[in-house]
Amino acid sequence: MNKFEFDDFEFRHGMWFAVLVIILFGLFAQNNLIINNSITNLICFFLIATIGVSHGSLDNYKGKKLLKFYKLKSLIIFYLSYIFIAIFIIFIWKFLPSFTLSIFLLIAAYHFGKEDGFRSLSKVNQLQLKKIYYFSRGSIVIISPIIFHSNETIEIFKIISSDLFVNYLLFLNKYYFFEVMLGVVLLSCYIISGKEYTAFIFEIPSILALNYFFTPFFAFTIYFCFLHSIRHIISLSHELNKTNIKKGLNIFFNKALPLSLITAIFFILSLFFLLDLNQLNEAIFKVIFIGLASLTFPHILLEYLIEKNEK
Numbered sequence: 100m101n102k103f104e105f106d107d108f109e110f111r112h113g114m115w116f117a118v119l120v121i122i123l124f125g126l127f128a129q130n131n132l133i134i135n136n137s138i139t140n141l142i143c144f145f146l147i148a149t150i151g152v153s154h155g156s157l158d159n160y161k162g163k164k165l166l167k168f169y170k171l172k173s174l175i176i177f178y179l180s181y182i183f184i185a186i187f188i189i190f191i192w193k194f195l196p197s198f199t200l201s202i203f204l205l206i207a208a209y210h211f212g213k214e215d216g217f218r219s220l221s222k223v224n225q226l227q228l229k230k231i232y233y234f235s236r237g238s239i240v241i242i243s244p245i246i247f248h249s250n251e252t253i254e255i256f257k258i259i260s261s262d263l264f265v266n267y268l269l270f271l272n273k274y275y276f277f278e279v280m281l282g283v284v285l286l287s288c289y290i291i292s293g294k295e296y297t298a299f300i301f302e303i304p305s306i307l308a309l310n311y312f313f314t315p316f317f318a319f320t321i322y323f324c325f326l327h328s329i330r331h332i333i334s335l336s337h338e339l340n341k342t343n344i345k346k347g348l349n350i351f352f353n354k355a356l357p358l359s360l361i362t363a364i365f366f367i368l369s370l371f372f373l374l375d376l377n378q379l380n381e382a383i384f385k386v387i388f389i390g391l392a393s394l395t396f397p398h399i400l401l402e403y404l405i406e407k408n409e410k
Contacts, residue, residue: 113301120305137379143320148366150324154331156355168408184397197264203392212237232291235284243310252315
């Protein structure tokens with residue numbers, strides 16, 4: 100596709116994502132092959148540690164851009180700041196797991212919605228409505244597993260959080276809070292986006308189906324790697340070369356490879372370290388979700404500062 104038809108990409112990507120979900124259902128769900136076991140979770144771990152985290156692997160290049168705004172030349176300042184924030188999040192998670200997880204879920208919901216659906220709002224001019232849409236759309240990813248597979252989801256939260264968070268979750272779940280919230284966020288998305296067909300024909304039903312038929316970790320992996328990350332990678336590739344997507348992808352992979360490898364190695368080493376203290380599934384959940392949180396906070400802060408300085 101020379102002169103990449105980016106305006107049409109979201110529609111086609113949403114369609115192919117729906118096809119992927121249908122194929123997975125046909126291959127696995129009917130035969131009960133996707134279960135919460137170590138092999139499945141290990142495959143999900145490697146998908147997230149490679150495809151999933153790679154969409155943030157151009158943050159060092161964005162860091163150069165940010166430093167120019169503040170008239171700073173040394174890239175070491177960016178790296179040290181980024182690493183410090185990531186380590187600080189891990190440290191805070193250790194001592195305040197319920198608080199950190201709550202903040203992470205709220206920020207992740209907004210981030211998912213914004214990255215996945217920013218092109219759906221071309222006709223919406225009000226900033227506040229856009230923010231509500233982003234949060235609502237991303238919240239579907241967070242709320243769905245709690246509704247459809249509450250026991251498995253709560254088990255994951257027990258591993259990565261504390262009894263305080265789990266008890267609060269159980270209390271809300273007892274009074275159908277999440278079912279009501281899902282209805283509200285779906286209605287908000289539908290109204291604000293002007294009944295935008297891409298999301299409501301392909302993407303949102305696919306996310307709901309994933310979480311209904313499959314285990315929470317598997318469903319999250321498929322969404323995170325093949326909808327959220329792929330879309331962000333294509334978007335970045337388009338920024339790198341607006342006339343030829345193939346060249347843009349080549350540039351992206353060449354630039355992203357170093358940080359992607361470093362991050363993947365870090366995740367794998369962390370997994371081996373935690374295996375001495377935890378069972379495999381517990382170690383996987385801790386590395387993935389706490390690791391993603393530690394990377395998400397500096398990633399989102401970087402995006403915010405660039406966006407703020409470009410205005």
